[in-house]
Amino acid sequence: MAIREILEVPDSRLKTVSTPVEKFDDELKVLVEDMFETMYDANGIGLAAIQVGVPLRVLVIDLQPEDPDAEPEECTAHGGHHHTHQPLKKEPRIFINPEILDPADELNVYQEGCLSVPDIYADVERPKTCRVRWQDLEGQVHEEEMDGLMATCIQHEMDHLEGILFIDHLSRLKRNMALKKLEKLRKAA
Template identity: 60%
Template sequence: MAILPIIEAPDQRLRVISKPVESVTDAHRTLIADMFETMYKAPGIGLAAIQVGVAERILTIDLQRPKGEVTEDTDPDTIEYVREPQVFINPEILWESDELSVYSEGCLSVPDQYADVDRPARVRAKWLDENGAEHEAELDGLMATCLQHEMDHLNGVLFIDHLSKLKRDMVLKKLEKARRARAA
């Protein structure tokens, strides 16, 4: 397994529309393992293949709940997580609720920037797993939000595209300022 470089906005590769996976291969399974390792290291809860430069319709998601109690005084490096990794290949949303939920979203391709985004609170989706098996389920809460966020990546859309132009420009300016500070 390998840690892959994550592409950051405003890189135009993030605007590429990803192609469907024709059949799941061992190369895809290796990519998926690398995506999980990259996502956990970042750290994040979701990653689309396009974020690591692969324009295929593959997502990894793990909402990772902390094991045990976590307080303000807990050293982040000592927190253990319950991991439930999920793979979504060629995901499709079949239905979405009229009810919306607001979540403060962030993105590994827009590091350290967060903004409230409205999305359907529940969705019914279908997808393939890493073995090519078909799945269909109704998802809600953070999983529904995360799936929609990651699926946006497959269509060349970033969470900041859901913001007003003013807010989006502010986020991009903050991102550029942080990038310059890291480079200095």
């Protein structure tokens, strides 16, 4: 198991269209293990293989409830009192060669962020629900109706497989503002 480096914009590899997985072997299992380890280390909820420089159609997602301490503004929004400290629930999910079958017409807006675009958040509109077909580590095919944050997250991660980042959904003005802000944050660091 190893934590891999996460590519960040403007790394051109993030624009790669990933290729389907054909070999469901040990190498794939190692990649997936490393992706989970890398994602958890970075406090992410989703990661595509291309984000660690591997252009394969592999996603890992875990919508674990976040540690309330991680978002101080969250606490004040709730009056800062009724937060119970539960350990993170790990619900790791693996999606290999995923495809969306029938995205809903109804859209939902979520404030999205991305480990490849650190510390930048923006509202993105996506289909509210979608049916997803994918393979597991053994190559078995699954199908499931996704909604809520899961629908948003899987669509966000599947964009990576086409070389699309969430900021690509923004107007040019908003995208440029986001990238300028990122540059400033990097200089400050």
